[in-house]
Amino acid sequence: MDLWARLWQSRPVPAAQFRVIVERNTALTGGYFQLDLEAPVSTPIAETRAGQFVMLRGEWGRDLLNGRAFSVLDVRDDRHFSVLAKVFGRGTALLSEAEAGTPLTCTGPLGTGFPEPEGDELSLLVAGGVGLPPLHLYARRAAEAGAAKDVVLFYGGRSEADIVLTEAIESAGVELVVATEDGSRGHKGFVTVPLLERLRAAKAEGRALRMLSCGPTPMLQAVRKLALELGVPAHLCLEEQMGCGFGVCLGCAVPVYGELPYKYCCTDGPVFDAREVRWS
């Protein structure tokens, strides 16, 4: 599996700050929107690993000072990539209104990505809300590497409208399991229910397993609980308020077990081993 290995072994390149323009801003259901971005010149973005992120900032004057972190959803080449977002506060509100041609400043790619699989492990990807992008990229990359069958994407939302961008994943041949709290699409309830079933089944088969997850904290906590209970390795992609994104403000501390009490979401993460995260 040469291609696979090559994809995952691409090592983090030095990040750069560069200008991009919004090529397209597509409103999706549930208040989500996808920004397709274009850089005028070659950038290190082609080297992005699933789980890495960029810091984006518009020409917002002096009020909103810092960039906002977004996981990379998709990379077309060294000049074109996409992010998926939803309005939380002022920054995402401004981004949601960005029209084609709007210039943004981008820093990235930043952070670590998900670790590469070992052997013929089955990777169970667990996504919720704006946690989709890193797993979306992971699934697409796996499919490109001919490993679509080694990946299953579990994707949860409150209702149908929260489930976006599934076509690309399905057409890439990746198995998709959807659950919505109101049952309007897929299983009714939390996505961790079908996930547990699959975990049990795969364990019964004796298949080597791991989980990769990104989404709201309660979902990550549930995944972590499953991982610890069933002894399945899991990596969580965390979101922590970020100032810089490249390890200098020390704002994005993540409480961990280990030699030091904190690691940093932007440089040590955003992907962490579920066992090391120090959550109540």
Place this chain on the structure above:
Amino acid sequence: MDLWARLWQSRPVPAAQFRVIVERNTALTGGYFQLDLEAPVSTPIAETRAGQFVMLRGEWGRDLLNGRAFSVLDVRDDRHFSVLAKVFGRGTALLSEAEAGTPLTCTGPLGTGFPEPEGDELSLLVAGGVGLPPLHLYARRAAEAGAAKDVVLFYGGRSEADIVLTEAIESAGVELVVATEDGSRGHKGFVTVPLLERLRAAKAEGRALRMLSCGPTPMLQAVRKLALELGVPAHLCLEEQMGCGFGVCLGCAVPVYGELPYKYCCTDGPVFDAREVRWS
């Protein structure tokens, strides 16, 4: 002259704050731009007197706090009016980029207007730069009232590009005297040179005269000097940094001679008798 009297006797109506949208943003020469604004409902703007102004502010978040003052250039009806501006700082820069449909908040009409003429006085209007709007409105109103011949507009700029929007005035039958410092249009030099000639000629004829001026401070100072030397009444429309525009912040003080040392540009002015202004 009933119409004339009616026009000038319209007394200041209570100002209101209302929303407008940019109907059209027209870039002119010299970095000037004209904003045509439209209110969704009836506003007091129809009652605007020449020399009155509005405070405009966009949805600029928390950084640029206060509105920016703009003399009214033209009023079509109770929902439509225009301003003329040029980029100075951040506020005017943001306005210059406003596209059709951009919502703004408008407070007005504010301040006093130019006083009405007495008898058959000849009004010499002296404009420079962004000082054109109040005199533009004055000239148009005079023409509408059938008094075009009682008005002459002296209009100065650095070069041809600084002379904008003259068609409407000329087509209204108002005499226009242009001067540019580089001689690229009209008289070469300051507009106060042809103004002085006309003042002398009119005085020789024994015609009752007055001057109304708005423009850069050096021009206003020159007009004031002529007024004092020749004993011609003059009213100056001043620009002072404004916080509120309606007399409450006390930021826009204008040093004057009189009982109190200051008057307020936004409520006592922006039009002041040249003799009362306390300038070095």
Place this chain on the structure above:
Amino acid sequence: MSRLACDFGPLSLQSPILTASGCFAYAQQFEQFLDLKRLGGLSTKGISPLPRRGNPVPRIYETASGMLNSIGLENVGVEAFLSEKLPFLASLGVSIWVNFFGTDFETYVQCARELSEGSAGRIDVLEMNISCPNIKKGGIEFGTVPEVAHKLTRAVTEATDIPVVVKLTPNVADIVGMAQAVAEAGAAGVSLINTITGMAIDVRKRRPRIATTYGGLSGPAIKPVALRMVHQVHRALPELPICGMGGIISGEDALEFIMAGATCVQLGTINFSEPSASVRVTEELDALLDELGFENVAAARGCLESLDPEPPHQEESPWR
């Protein structure tokens, strides 16, 4: 709107949203923009015994999310205030806070006495400004030395029956010490905060942007500082009524101050660009209290909890 009714010490307010001194003049000009009867109250431009001319121009300048001003405490003086301004204010039926100051110890007391004598029950609060940074004589020392503020407050409260709320300057190292000093001297409450002294320069003209070189910084830029001081004072003196202000422009901002410990708040700079802001903020606060399940303003006051502590750190993960 009984959800908004609240008590500031002995005073009943129909709403905790007031407007701030110097930003609402004597209220008349605002009549054209809003229904003044909907305010919780208002604080007048600062009054001194004699009329005062203001400072030279320029007097104002905008900075990042804020503005500098050095108006110079220009005002009509006690006499004209009582005869020309107060009747209109009294007709509104809302809480009238008369902001005042002197240039020295005696004129402070004199001003409070004259206002009391002429008020005929129409003044609800005397808001004593000991904090204006623009007056060279007096002002700044009153506001930064607790003993001096104590003595002044005592003298003023003894000269009047009207509750005295002392408005403190943020330009101090220890705001709690100041609040304590004036509370012990008989202040009915404190107003927090006045402007922070600042400066801006026009590099092309090589001159300060404000004629008096320094001005007072107000607006959203100072909100974090104001909120911190309200919280510090409330934590140290939970019984002391606090009127919070500094950069409030939304109902959410107002609720932040109330949760930090303010009983009521004042809106300042926002009135310039949005003269009817106080009504909008009142409505926003009402809706927000409802949404968050607070029965009334008092229930939200000082209700701040601290964050859950992290689990203890261990070198070995308990999960390995």
Place this chain on the structure above:
Amino acid sequence: MSRLACDFGPLSLQSPILTASGCFAYAQQFEQFLDLKRLGGLSTKGISPLPRRGNPVPRIYETASGMLNSIGLENVGVEAFLSEKLPFLASLGVSIWVNFFGTDFETYVQCARELSEGSAGRIDVLEMNISCPNIKKGGIEFGTVPEVAHKLTRAVTEATDIPVVVKLTPNVADIVGMAQAVAEAGAAGVSLINTITGMAIDVRKRRPRIATTYGGLSGPAIKPVALRMVHQVHRALPELPICGMGGIISGEDALEFIMAGATCVQLGTINFSEPSASVRVTEELDALLDELGFENVAAARGCLESLDPEPPHQEESPWR
């Protein structure tokens, strides 16, 4: 770029644009974004004798034109700094300012001594932080009581041959008194200003936005306050070198500080969103000095003029 060369007391700087402590880490991460050799110098994250873990999260929050932080002075400690960080810094050939602090009198002196002994000439300035508002023990008193700051500065300057620049907190009523106290105790200059203590609240969670409740406010919001303090100190102590900071994001901002009396400036918060800002600001300042006809930075320093006085007021216009 000799126009930018300037002297900070005994120190020669190739440019007055430095980067600020806590906003540039130990510089390595910035290598990917800019040519570090173009800086006038840089100040490191504050160092203490022993490594320190930081505060609980959340540690940062954005406010209007500013940000709050409460990192908790997390740092690698003197030993690791000297062995792991300093060699890289020394290789840059720019002025290295090592920001440091202790938790009490003894550890301040100890830290300065250990840094000196291990520096081998590679540290240009010891920038003593007596102003961090986040440390419960020690910090804040050092920064607000002139006598204490004086004693501390004296002890530290006696323990080292490296010039000591004292970084003052703005959370005081009298910044001049503080500057004077440390200047008389042997400080080679002062850095003005550290962050202003502030707070923000999440009204939905009823919790502070920062785990430690209070944080330090930085960014453009505080620029007017910083500029005022630089001007006050320069006017009172014209010989004292001042390193100005607080909200600088452009060459024009930097020139404002220089005109107010700063010899050099530091950029802080802007580095987070624009890691190469220091190079842009350097270029902007160079162009602006040129445009305004200044031969060099020193010519612009403190060159502020006051505004022309108004003509005297008269009741009768002389022109009537």
